[in-house]
Amino acid sequence: MSVQGPQQVLELAKVSRTFGEGATAVAALRDVELTIKAGEFVAVMGPSGSGKSSLLALAGGLDRPTSGGVFVESTPLAGLGLNELARLRRRAVGYVFQDFNLVPTLTAAENVALPLELDGTAWKRARRQALDALRQVGIPELADRFMDQMSGGQQQRVAIARAVVGQRRLILADEPTGALDSTTGQGVMEVLRARADAGAAVMLVTHEARHAAWADRVVFLRDGRIVDQAAAMHDPAMLLAQAGL
């Protein structure tokens, strides 16, 4: 049983994930220990095949570990049935994907309100919360547009709004800037950063150093293991001195 403070939103305790069995078994993750607190923005970097996406899937309860425990807001995911897990995913966890995964026949506000309505929230209340989320990501004026009336960057903001709507405090983003140009990609980072600063725990999987640099902490994965971490110093004077400037 692990000890957790109230601030801890995500904990992976000695998590391993193996695909296949016997001689052909492939270890995607090995003994990964990772915690993310409220207000913390963590980026996960590593070459393809290093286990980044497996890690994200386990963190969000989309997959289960072969061994070890995953805790979201102190709830052990292993103890949850499929329905409870689905409910926790709708209420506590928000996902942002590279290809947005938005419903084209719904407006921005309807897309954002969808998880709330699936969870039984009344339409009016869901709409109010959706508008609030769209305001948080800076596009309240696009609430009634359909997806084909929006740019890639705007659609990704809708996807982030859907990920943060309601009381969800864990945001999991898998290469969310992959399909965007660099300026728009930076806009997405600004939104994720703002959500973390407002108290959400954010985990971003990326291979772009310039995006990972928005995080408080960068975790390096290789062959399914965490091999290193980097945390910002927040002391520019020392940094510039080190850079020899």
Added chain:
Amino acid sequence: MSIRHSLLALLQDQPRYGYQLRVEFESRTGATWPLNIGQVYTTLDRLERDALVTKEGDDGDGHVVYSITDAGKAEVNNWFAAPVERNNPPRNELAIKLALAVTLPGVDVQAIIQAQRAASMRALQDYTKARRDTTANQRAGDTAWLLVLDSLIFQTEAEVRWLDLCEARMVQQAQSAGPGQARKTSNGVTEDAAPLNADSRR
């Protein structure tokens, strides 16, 4: 960095004395390159010797004020017009270190790459945070500082991408190497005993 040309450029703006030049330089470059006041005066002496600036006299408070000459103005214009010369090839300690590491037996190249990557990522995080903070409270004089920060961000990002490439090449090499040539690094990763050198010279 050319202190000489930087001071000339500031004098083209208006006549100034030594301490003013230092303050002006640091505020325009975001205090990225702290200037020693001694350097400022030595440089002014040389500029005067070369007839690029002249002493205008005292400002009444005991400060010696310098102004730019026509020859000095021409020098500044040439400086702005000419591209900055690249050292060819640039002397890059990191590149030299890795080039040596991959050719020497018993050196854990992947560990060197990762140590550098973590350090570069930390720097990139700090530059990015500095940029974010500056943008959030932007004042009129911050544009120059933002340009400097952007330059540092691009350079550091390029370094990380290059390290990723080095690592990917090493993994390729390790995969194509026979089992007899492979060895284990401290991270438990199998790699070629002498990666990169053979292929990269093709």
